[in-house]
Amino acid sequence: MRCRWPLWWLMMALPAGADTGVDDLSKSQVFTLSATLVNGCVLGSGSADVTTFGTLNFGNVPSLDTPVDVVSSQGSGSIVLKCTPGTPVTLALGNGNNVTGSISAGRRLIKAETGETLAYQLYQNAARTTVWGNGSNGGTTLVLSATGAVQEYKIYAxxxxxxxxxxxxxxxxxxxxTVTY
Incomplete structure (x- = not known):
């Protein structure tokens, strides 16, 4: 007796490598990626802006017969920022909460309970000759060029x-x- 296999079974048994139909063709195409970096600054040394630069503290003062000088540091009053390299940046300091108008005679620390004040000033340099302000309040802004790295700007108080x-x-x-860029 002779065995007859159906024709469809033979077709399935043949190797599929011989098929060169359209579905075996491939095409390639490129796509483009881009990014535009714009000038920007992050206040602080991390990847997100800080909410405060800390407290610049004059310490315990028993008398004020002579001025008391202090210098800021990171986390204690220094302005710390990271901006896009080459970005022109302007750093401005406001009057504080207790002076209106010119700061040329000094800013004011206030004792909340009594309203008494102590005069102080903020400077850009160690010699304490350049009052740091906003350009219109009796003090000068600081203009710099960003490096792309974290930069610290000390305040001389x-x-x-x-x-x-x-x-x-x-x-x-x-x-x-105020940081303007």
Whole structure:
């Protein structure tokens, strides 16, 4: 007896490598990627902006017969930022909360309970000759060119001497830093 296989079975048994139909063709095409980096700054040394540069503290002061000088550091008042390389940046300091108009005679720390004040000033240089302001409040802005790395800008502060010392307690102020690029 002779075995007959159906024709469809033979077709399935043949190797499929011989098929050169359209479905075996391939085509290649390129696509383009791009990014546009714009000028920008991050305040602080991390990848996100900080909410404060910390507190610049004059410490415990028993008298003000002579001025008290302090210098900021990272986390204690220094302005720390990272900007796109080559970006022209302007750093401006506001008046603080207790002075209106010109800061040429000094900014003011205030004792909240009594309203008493202590005069102080903020400078761009260690010699304390360039008052740091916003360009229209009696002080000068600082203009710089960004390097792309984290940069720290120290603040040189002076608590001004006074003949009449106000009462003991904590005196404070807040100064707005404005970074323009």
């Amino acid at each position: 002076r608590l001004l001497n006074t003949v009449t010392l106000p009462s003991a307690g904590t005196y404070s102020d807040s100064v707005l830093v």
